Amino acid sequence: MSFTIKTHLEQPVQSNKVKKTEYNLIQVKGTWKRKVGKNFSQNLKGCGSAAKIYESTTEQGTSWTVVSPIVFTYKVIQSQGLLDPSNDTLLLGHIRDPEQLEAIRSSTTPLRRFVVIDEIVYNLYGRQLIDYLQAFGAVYRILPLPTTEENKSMELAMQILEEVHKFSLDRRTEPIIAIGGGVCLDIVGLAASLYRRRTPYIRVPTTLLSYVDASVGAKNGVNFADCKNKLGSYVPPVAAFLDSSFLQTVPQRHISNGLAEILKMALMKHRGLFELLEIHGRFLLDSKFQTQGLQGEDSEPASVCTRLAIETMLEELAPNLWEDDLDRLVDFGHLISPELEMKVLPSLLHGEAVNIDMSYMVYVARERGFLTEKDKIRIISCMVGLELPVWHQDCTLAMVQKSLCERLKHSGGFVRMPLPIGLGNAEIFNDTSDETLYKAYVRWCDELSTKPPHIPNREHIIDVVDN
Numbered sequence: 482m483s484f485t486i487k488t489h490l491e492q493p494v495q496s497n498k499v500k501k502t503e504y505n506l507i508q509v510k511g512t513w514k515r516k517v518g519k520n521f522s523q524n525l526k527g528c529g530s531a532a533k534i535y536e537s538t539t540e541q542g543t544s545w546t547v548v549s550p551i552v553f554t555y556k557v558i559q560s561q562g563l564l565d566p567s568n569d570t571l572l573l574g575h576i577r578d579p580e581q582l583e584a585i586r587s588s589t590t591p592l593r594r595f596v597v598i599d600e601i602v603y604n605l606y607g608r609q610l611i612d613y614l615q616a617f618g619a620v621y622r623i624l625p626l627p628t629t630e631e632n633k634s635m636e637l638a639m640q641i642l643e644e645v646h647k648f649s650l651d652r653r654t655e656p657i658i659a660i661g662g663g664v665c666l667d668i669v670g671l672a673a674s675l676y677r678r679r680t681p682y683i684r685v686p687t688t689l690l691s692y693v694d695a696s697v698g699a700k701n702g703v704n705f706a707d708c709k710n711k712l713g714s715y716v717p718p719v720a721a722f723l724d725s726s727f728l729q730t731v732p733q734r735h736i737s738n739g740l741a742e743i744l745k746m747a748l749m750k751h752r753g754l755f756e757l758l759e760i761h762g763r764f765l766l767d768s769k770f771q772t773q774g775l776q777g778e779d780s781e782p783a784s785v786c787t788r789l790a791i792e793t794m795l796e797e798l799a800p801n802l803w804e805d806d807l808d809r810l811v812d813f814g815h816l817i818s819p820e821l822e823m824k825v826l827p828s829l830l831h832g833e834a835v836n837i838d839m840s841y842m843v844y845v846a847r848e849r850g851f852l853t854e855k856d857k858i859r860i861i862s863c864m865v866g867l868e869l870p871v872w873h874q875d876c877t878l879a880m881v882q883k884s885l886c887e888r889l890k891h892s893g894g895f896v897r898m899p900l901p902i903g904l905g906n907a908e909i910f911n912d913t914s915d916e917t918l919y920k921a922y923v924r925w926c927d928e929l930s931t932k933p934p935h936i937p938n939r940e941h942i943i944d945v946v947d948n
């Protein structure tokens with residue numbers, strides 16, 4: 482990150498005389514000092530900072546440019562039995578220093594934790610959570626909240642902040658724990674990033690979508706002015722703890738919802754993951770990723786699927802946590818869907834809206850010659866097999882155009898459009914013509930809408946219109 486502090490109004494340089502100095506920073510007895518030169522740190526090991534100050538002096542005055550690299554480190558841990566008292570991951574899994582961990586484990590001072598939990602999840606797992614915290618002798622406050630998409634607002638974030646404040650949290654040692662779906666994790670993440678400017682927090686996803694997507698990156702947020710996630714920040718959690726046993730109580734529609742985000746990564750980056758969804762999608766839906774009692778190969782699809790989804794997601798997110806680079810493959814399915822999701826709220830789930838967007842984009846890719854007809858049909862069939870909607874009457878051409886115009890405004894004058902090229906491979910394009918978008922739209926509606934004049938290959942997409 483860099484920013485510049487100027488001591489004068491910007492004026493045309495009238496002279497060639499510019500004196501430039503690069504300063505390193507070293508701490509001597511608690512005081513930071515600027516030092517010129519490259520070899521300063523040889524005798525002062527461990528006291529230097531990665532930050533630099535660049536000073537530039539002209540006849541008009543002096544300016545300083547501060548370059549201060551900020552590093553975020555966070556853990557994503559898959560752990561079965563998070564609420565089992567023999568497993569202390571939920572309370573201590575975020576601590577990286579082994580000595581500190583040992584000191585806490587052997588201390589008699591009770592741990593304090595503030596937990597925000599989705600109301601429905603609390604009804605299902607609240608007793609277990611209380612027993613767990615009590616087993617560790619923790620001092621705790623549990624705040625169950627109706628964290629639904631309609632409530633994903635600043636008001637709910639403020640409610641959390643009021644309660645956090647009352648609990649009088651020590652922000653150095655007491656991370657806030659969020660347990661729930663993506664909505665809960667997003668709201669708590671925003672509240673934590675605001676409280677005392679940045680309080681550490683932990684994400685415990687309990688839906689498939691939040692397990693593979695919302696919990697592994699840095700973003701948080703709430704809806705605002707009828708726009709999705711319009712207020713938010715890029716502050717990752719200190720840790721995300723992933724326990725797939727929560728998924729056993731998730732309604733099947735929400736498993737499909739999560740599979741949409743997994744399919745996104747498959748289409749963009751991993752043909753093997755796509756084929757796994759094609760072959761084992763039905764099994765994953767029915768088993769809800771539960772592998773207890775299954776042996777060897779039978780338990781593989783679930784663990785391979787979540788591992789590949791997380792790995793491919795982390796690959797794309799880690800180098801671009803703050804989304805400085807706007808070319809993001811993970812935006813596939815997110816060009817039109819935010820507008821659609823908010824328009825029809827609450828009738829479409831996030832992943833369902835994403836899937837409708839992806840389905841249209843598959844037609845755009847086909848129109849541009851990036852997908853064969855066979856590949857297109859395979860993708861749409863896979864979506865249908867995962868019980869995901871592939872078309873929606875409210876996704877009108879006007880909405881497509883409006884969404885793309887919005888994107889144009891916010892992405893540096895280009896619509897950056899991730900498109901699949903074959904199966905499991907993709908690139909980002911900014912040159913898709915209006916004519917292509919139109920032709921793809923007509924064909925998309927023609928083949929997949931509820932009143933199609935002709936549907937090719939009916940055995941593949943026969944169910945589409947009914948979903």
Ligand SMILES: NC(=O)c1ccc[n+]([C@@H]2O[C@H](COP(=O)([O-])OP(=O)(O)OC[C@H]3O[C@@H](n4cnc5c(N)ncnc54)[C@H](O)[C@@H]3O)[C@@H](O)[C@H]2O)c1
Nearest residue numbers: 601662663664665687688690691694695700727730731831
């Ligand atoms: N921050 C990110 O990077 C990111 C990424 C993707 C999506 N998101 C956000 O995530 C949200 C969608 O998340 P979601 O699909 O998890 O929705 P959600 O949080 O609304 O949860 C879906 C439903 O499942 C219920 N539920 C949760 N866990 C359950 C369980 N174990 N058993 C039974 N019911 C359970 C919830 O009460 C809710 O009714 C959207 O707001 C989206 O913007 C954020």
